[in-house]
Amino acid sequence: MRGEIIYVSHSAAAPLARERACRLANRPGARRRCGMGRRHGPIECGANFHAKSSLGNMKALTTHAHASDGVAATDAEGNHGGGADPALHWYFHPITNSRAHMEAVEQIVYAILSGAYSVGERLPGIEQLAQAMNVSKPVIGEALKVLTRSKTLRVQRGSSGGLFVLTDRIKESLVALSGQMNRLSLSEIVEARQPIELQLALLAGERATPADFAAMQACVDNLRKHSDGDLMLRMRFDHLFHYSVGRAARSRALAYYQYQILEQLFALLQDYFLYREDPNLVVELHERTLAAIRSREPATIRRAIAEHMQPLEEAVAAMSAPLPQTAPA
Numbered sequence: 001m002r003g004e005i006i007y008v009s010h011s012a013a014a015p016l017a018r019e020r021a022c023r024l025a026n027r028p029g030a031r032r033r034c035g036m037g038r039r040h041g042p043i044e045c046g047a048n049f050h051a052k053s054s055l056g057n058m059k060a061l062t063t064h065a066h067a068s069d070g071v072a073a074t075d076a077e078g079n080h081g082g083g084a085d086p087a088l089h090w091y092f093h094p095i096t097n098s099r100a101h102m103e104a105v106e107q108i109v110y111a112i113l114s115g116a117y118s119v120g121e122r123l124p125g126i127e128q129l130a131q132a133m134n135v136s137k138p139v140i141g142e143a144l145k146v147l148t149r150s151k152t153l154r155v156q157r158g159s160s161g162g163l164f165v166l167t168d169r170i171k172e173s174l175v176a177l178s179g180q181m182n183r184l185s186l187s188e189i190v191e192a193r194q195p196i197e198l199q200l201a202l203l204a205g206e207r208a209t210p211a212d213f214a215a216m217q218a219c220v221d222n223l224r225k226h227s228d229g230d231l232m233l234r235m236r237f238d239h240l241f242h243y244s245v246g247r248a249a250r251s252r253a254l255a256y257y258q259y260q261i262l263e264q265l266f267a268l269l270q271d272y273f274l275y276r277e278d279p280n281l282v283v284e285l286h287e288r289t290l291a292a293i294r295s296r297e298p299a300t301i302r303r304a305i306a307e308h309m310q311p312l313e314e315a316v317a318a319m320s321a322p323l324p325q326t327a328p329a
Contacts, residue, residue: 088124090116094134104133104143109174110259112152112165114243115215123153123163150174169232172267186268190316193261196254197242198305201289203249205296212248213294219244220286227279234282235266235273241286245293265312272315281311 090111108129111117123129126144130137144163147153152174154166184192204212219241226233239262246255266273285308292304 088128088132092129092132100135100139101142101146104129104135104140105146105174107133108143108147109152109170110256112168113170113239113263114247114255114259115240116247117165119165119168121165123165125162146174168236186316187320189261189264189268190313192257193265194305194309194313196258196261197245197309198302200242200246200249200251200254200258201293201301201305202298203251203254204245205293205298205301207250208248208293212244213290215244216241216248216290216293220283220290223286224283227283231270231274234279238282238286239263239266241290245289248293269312269316272312276315277311285311 092107092111108123117123124132126137126140129140133140144153144155148155150171150173151166152170154164156162156164208216219237223234223237223241226237242258242262243255246258249255289304289308292300295301
């Protein structure tokens with residue numbers, strides 16, 4: 001029937017059903033729409049469709065953008081203008097997850113925690129977010145329900161209304177929603193952290209602007225101010241320093257892995273951060289790291305990152321060490 005809507009699954013789990021859907025969708029006059037509300041042009045069947053989708057997602061992940069600092073978006077071929085919309089202040093990548101609204105929640109939480117949107121700041125509208133993440137407006141609506149119920153966002157009605165950040169102290173249930181990190185051991189996560197933090201610091205040493213250094217310095221100043229105070233507030237500025245380094249590096253892929261690792265470490269090691277970590281040493285290590293990045297000297301940056309990572313690495317190594325066996329009586 002002309003004009004009917006054909007729903008096309010993005011899953012590779014049902015090839016026969018997908019092949020039939022593709023044949024139907026390519027009939028003249030059919031409108032193509034997937035389960036997440038996306039319209040499609042001519043649809044290819046089988047592996048080619050999924051391979052091209054995967055390549056498109058990889059290209060999206062390798063696009064470099066730092067819209068909040070006015071840096072032009074650059075795609076994988078070095079072309080400018082194909083990445084983030086400067087009006088969004090952030091790069092929201094297309095969503096392909098079957099639980100699309102939860103991935104939208106994760107992206108918005110990440111944007112808030114990384115400092116792209118501050119408390120009281122207005123977020124893009126539902127239509128802008130839907131277009132940026134390539135999902136339907138109802139998907140974004142479900143994500144916003146989760147975020148408003150958790151009192152992360154508030155909705156303001158009227159001509160000056162919109163979506164506003166209510167807090168940057170995000171509930172643990174909304175942080176690190178990706179299941180990938182949950183499959184890794186604590187020692188594996190810690191081991192992965194140093195190369196990611198090192199590469200981000202080296203890139204920040206090459207690419208950071210005066211505004212980036214000012215943002216990092218503000219984090220260190222606030223970390224020092226709250227070093228003896230509330231743990232959540234101290235960790236907020238600790239993490240925000242690292243996210244500022246990630247933004248200065250202009251590497252979204254590395255910065256995203258950094259975010260996943262830091263939030264997962266905090267979820268797993270709250271007792272360490274609360275009782276064993278030395279807040280004064282933490283401030284000192286952040287000051288040294290900032291000074292090293294300012295120097296733009298790779299050798300200096302490498303030493304600073306190694307020192308920065310050492311206390312936590314040693315603590316986790318001690319936790320992971322087997323208990324000494326006592327000799328039988």
